[in-house]
Amino acid sequence: MADRVVVDPITRIEGHLRIEAQMNGNTIEQAYSAGTMVRGIEIILRGRDPRDAWAYAQRICGVCTLVHGMASVRSVENALNYAVPPNAQLIRNLMIAAQYVHDHVMHFYHLHALDWVDVVSALKADPKATSELAQKISPSWPNSSAGYFADQQTKLKKFVESGQLGIFAKAYWGHPAYKLPPEANLMAVSHYLEALAWQRDVVKLHAIFGGKNPHPNFLVGGVPCPIDVNSDSAINMERLAQVQTIIKQMQDFVDKVYVPDTLAIASFYKDWFKQGEGLGNFMTYGDFPEKGMDDPASFLIPSGVILNRDLSTIHPVDLNADDQIQEFVAHSWYDYSGGKEQGLHPYAGETELNYSGPKPPYTQLEVDQSYSWMKSPRWKGQPVEVGPLARVLMLYATGHEHTKALVDYSLKYLDAPIEALYSTLGRTAARTLETKVIADKMQTWFDNLVANIKAGDTKTFNETLWEPSSWPSKAQGVGYMEAPRGALAHWIVIKDGKIDNYQAVVPSTWNAGPRDVQNQPGAYEASLAGHELHDPKQPVEILRTIHSFDPCIACAVH
Ligand code: NFC
Numbered sequence: 299m300a301d302r303v304v305v306d307p308i309t310r311i312e313g314h315l316r317i318e319a320q321m322n323g324n325t326i327e328q329a330y331s332a333g334t335m336v337r338g339i340e341i342i343l344r345g346r347d348p349r350d351a352w353a354y355a356q357r358i359c360g361v362c363t364l365v366h367g368m369a370s371v372r373s374v375e376n377a378l379n380y381a382v383p384p385n386a387q388l389i390r391n392l393m394i395a396a397q398y399v400h401d402h403v404m405h406f407y408h409l410h411a412l413d414w415v416d417v418v419s420a421l422k423a424d425p426k427a428t429s430e431l432a433q434k435i436s437p438s439w440p441n442s443s444a445g446y447f448a449d450q451q452t453k454l455k456k457f458v459e460s461g462q463l464g465i466f467a468k469a470y471w472g473h474p475a476y477k478l479p480p481e482a483n484l485m486a487v488s489h490y491l492e493a494l495a496w497q498r499d500v501v502k503l504h505a506i507f508g509g510k511n512p513h514p515n516f517l518v519g520g521v522p523c524p525i526d527v528n529s530d531s532a533i534n535m536e537r538l539a540q541v542q543t544i545i546k547q548m549q550d551f552v553d554k555v556y557v558p559d560t561l562a563i564a565s566f567y568k569d570w571f572k573q574g575e576g577l578g579n580f581m582t583y584g585d586f587p588e589k590g591m592d593d594p595a596s597f598l599i600p601s602g603v604i605l606n607r608d609l610s611t612i613h614p615v616d617l618n619a620d621d622q623i624q625e626f627v628a629h630s631w632y633d634y635s636g637g638k639e640q641g642l643h644p645y646a647g648e649t650e651l652n653y654s655g656p657k658p659p660y661t662q663l664e665v666d667q668s669y670s671w672m673k674s675p676r677w678k679g680q681p682v683e684v685g686p687l688a689r690v691l692m693l694y695a696t697g698h699e700h701t702k703a704l705v706d707y708s709l710k711y712l713d714a715p716i717e718a719l720y721s722t723l724g725r726t727a728a729r730t731l732e733t734k735v736i737a738d739k740m741q742t743w744f745d746n747l748v749a750n751i752k753a754g755d756t757k758t759f760n761e762t763l764w765e766p767s768s769w770p771s772k773a774q775g776v777g778y779m780e781a782p783r784g785a786l787a788h789w790i791v792i793k794d795g796k797i798d799n800y801q802a803v804v805p806s807t808w809n810a811g812p813r814d815v816q817n818q819p820g821a822y823e824a825s826l827a828g829h830e831l832h833d834p835k836q837p838v839e840i841l842r843t844i845h846s847f848d849p850c851i852a853c854a855v856h
Contacts, residue, residue: 305319311849312849312850314335314851317330318330329840330663331810332671347796348792351800362782366853369802372779374790376591376775377790380518381590386759386760389521391743392740402732406556406560408490415476415486418472425445425448425451439554439555450491451484489555502544508522519760519761520758520760542744553734557734560726574723574846578720579603579680579683580604580692582688582692583785585598586739601614604692604695628674630671631653633654641814644789644803672851681820681821686732691719704735708731722825722843725847772792772793774789783805786802788800788801788802789802789803808820810854825846
């Protein structure tokens with residue numbers, strides 16, 4: 299067998315991910331992605347009150363801290379036919395949007411940037427030249443003087459001289475794959491530090507509407523924050539003013555730091571527009587309703603599937619059809635009662651942790667058998683990629699003007715064709731561009747909320763049907779959304795007022811899952827094939843492509 303390069307654990311992600319790459323010389327022939335921990339939250343949910351499900355489901359993740367709460371309340375609302383008041387819908391949109399902006403900026407600077415930015419090289423930078431560079435790419439961002447960058451460099455020097463790089467330790471500094479000049483490295487490291495302080499401030503939006511972060515509070519039928527502008531209630535004049543300030547703070551950082559940095563860094567790495575292309579199939583479920591979940595035509599992000607990069611045909615997605623969304627376990631450490639070859643729709647999904655075959659510990663993954671705690675979700679039997687690139691392509695293909703203008707501007711700036719999007723760097727750039735689309739849209743939702751309140755509508759919760767005595771003895775529903783990492787849905791089956799079955803099919807499972815029953819690779823696996831590693835002992839190329847998906851394996855295994 300050809301040599302395998304093993305990266306375990308992949309760091310700067312959430313959860314535990316192992317990548318094995320089967321090499322032919324320095325080229326990856328086949329790659330395998332394994333989730334090496336297991337959790338069982340779907341099992342913990344069985345038998346519980348559906349109105350409480352969000353609080354358990356939300357613990358699937360501490361990074362996309364609210365999305366599982368959101369998908370969960372939507373699943374119960376769908377099963378029991380609850381309408382959600384317009385104010386609650388707007389507040390939910392604002393909370394999901396804030397999650398995107400916070401999460402994507404954090405991913406870019408704190409999880410992904412160091413694949414492209416050499417921290418040690420920043421020590422050689424000339425602060426004056428760094429200041430000129432910063433002012434050129436973002437003239438109105440205030441922290442850009444030579445003195446500022448000299449101070450940042452001194453801070454960095456102290457880290458290095460202490461022999462403890464701390465948060466910057468254990469990377470492949472000096473690897474020839476790093477191409478930025480020292481000044482660009484110093485600018486990016488400074489923004490890494492600025493983004494740490496920024497994210498602490500902007501996440502307060504969740505605490506205002508949901509009481510806290512991580513894991514803000516939710517409520518089946520609405521949101522739990524009462525509105526009374528003239529009292530000290532959760533949402534009053536003062537809090538609304540704070541939300542407005544946070545939205546501006548978000549937009550400012552995205553416009554003046556995140557977008558210019560992405561374009562500036564990408565311009566040094568254009569060869570990465572030709573690597574990591576992956577499956578060529580993309581899926582979105584859609585999100586950000588203007589009217590309600592029962593009016594998908596009003597969503598900001600439409601739902602659909604793109605196959606083989608064909609942007610001219612959008613295939614519809616039906617989350618209730620037995621033969622569309624299915625999960626396979628042919629290469630996972632799970633059994634199904636009807637046999638390991640089956641695909642199961644989530645309403646009939648099974649999660650049992652007493653897998654009968656060989657499982658860890660191992661020295662190498664048994665890739666012909668089972669090798670992951672993740673299942674393999676498929677749409678009509680096809681592997682699809684979900685996430686920012688899928689959403690940007692969907693918005694682009696359906697003619698969303700703001701997205702189209704941003705994509706066209708960026709491609710022109712980088713002198714790259716549209717095909718460049720199907721790549722490691724395309725995925726990363728798509729995340730930046732969708733952050734701008736969403737951050738800009740937050741102002742509209744906020745203005746609509748304020749207009750409703752001014753017109754006297756302060757309702758945030760629909761209490762109709764909230765009592766289990768009014769429920770049918772059997773009900774089922776699906777709650778879906780676009781989480782930062784992609785299409786997310788929870789399927790709930792309710793029997794006699796309790797949860798009979800609960801299945802989450804999660805973005806990182808779509809992307810990071812193992813091969814399926816037909817041996818088709820998942821998105822991570824497909825995107826790594828063909829990479830050439832300059833030095834297999836320092837596989838920064840694997841990190842670049844895997845990080846471009848922003849893995850969350852806590853979510854993926856749930
Ligand atoms: Ni965790 Fe996630 C959940 C994932 O749906 N994957 O974006 C979301 O985590 O970050």
